[in-house]
Amino acid sequence: MLVIALCVLAAVLLVLGFEMFLVMGIPTLLAWQIFFPNIPSIAVAQKLIGGVNTSTLLAIPFFVFAADIMARGTIAKRLTDLVKANVAHLSGGLGHTTVISCMSFGSICGSAPATVAALGRLLHPELIRARYSEKFSLGLIASSAECALLIPPSITLIIYGWLTGTSIADLFAAGLAVGIVLGIAFMIQVQIVTWRTGAGASPRASRQERLAALRDGLVALGMPVIILGGIYGGVFTATEAAAVAVVYALVVEVLIYRSFGFRDLIQVSESSAVTVVVIFILLAMGSALSFFITLAQVPAFFTQLFADWKVNWIVFLLIVNVILLIAGMFIDPNSILLVLIPTFYPVAVALGIDPVHFGLIVCLNISIGMITPPFGLDLFVASSTLRRPVEAVIAGVWPFIATNIIVLALISYIPQISTAILKITR
Secondary structure (H helix, E strand, O other): OHHHHHHHHHHHHHHOOOOHHHHHHHHHHHHHHHHOOOOOHHHHHHHHHHHHOOHHHHHHHHHHHHHHHHHHOOHHHHHHHHHHHHHOOOOOHHHHHHHHHHHHHHHHHOOHHHHHHHHHHHHHHHHHHOOOOHHHHHHHHHHHOOHHHHOOOOHHHHHHHHHHOOOHHHHHHHHHHHHHHHHHHHHHHHHHHHHHHOOOOOOOOOHHHHHHHHHHHHHHHHHHHHHHHHHHOOOOOHHHHHHHHHHHHHHHHHHHOOOOOHHHHHHHHHHHHHHHHHHHHHHHHHHHHHHHHHHOOHHHHHHHHHHHOOOOHHHHHHHHHHHHHHHHOOOOHHHHHHHHHHHHHHHHHHOOOOHHHHHHHHHHHHHHHOOOOOOOHHHHHHHHHHOOOHHHHHHHHHHHHHHHHHHHHHHHHOHHHHOHHHHHHO
């Protein structure tokens, strides 16, 4: 009864255009007052505040701030120039440059919208000049940015780790493996389109141009090396790595590249603060919602239901993938995690699914949702950044959604893909 009431009310609020914190918060408040009136208000307040009062979540504001600094600065252009100088002359080179640049920038910012905004203006004209179609170019940029949600540092993986108690370092290792697989799949797609359409490559960069691009981009490349090397080398935790990322971004952009001054830094700080506040309000509401879901024994109900129906892990993952893909069409990534994972995760564990493997399935589904109509966020970011109708971006992403679903099937039913790098780092 509680689940049905919460779902119906949340759906109505979502259709009416309420903000997501209200879509989660109002049903939570009503569940408390109607179904659990004996719970004191202090207990609910403790769940709201205590849910976000954890050191693991400190990584989020640090990574958000570092991403905003780099998106405002010149790191994106320098990375793109470095990749272009070494790859663009090959068959399908500009397409491959787009995928690799998005993966590289994603590895230092962890944000798909930031990747679209930072790289879209740089790469879109180059793709058009290389005779790729407008539709394909828009779809490639929006889709390649997905890798930022998979390749560490990924805020989505941090939130999943906080919700489930899974090691952030393990999730980062698995995310790197899945992100590479997805990037390779996009590059195969680029090559097929190149062979079919005859899209041209750029002229080969001279040795001096390649060396200059390496010199300019080498400092930017130090970010993922320091962060990932530090985490897996045992030098610092994922949270400490986030703080290091901020310091490194400030040193590189303000002192070395001198891409912006103190006034710009204040603006970046304000933008990051707004983003962090929105995320933490959602996390607080999600923590309270999870509390009432647990009290209502919803996870136990579904665990027993799947056991009674004799649902195995293969069918369960199929059900989860379908639900998450549909949810991704309408709901933002953080809200999907906060609403659905408290229910799905205990069932996954009961069926013997590795928490890290399940986390990457969830994260890949959420990544697909970022480019899935009608409300995929990256669709609108690409439309705004590149000044193209959102309908044109949607038309371009459909082939990449198909590629995503193929990769999702591989990741779901071949767990060894997710755990390949994890086995090396352990």
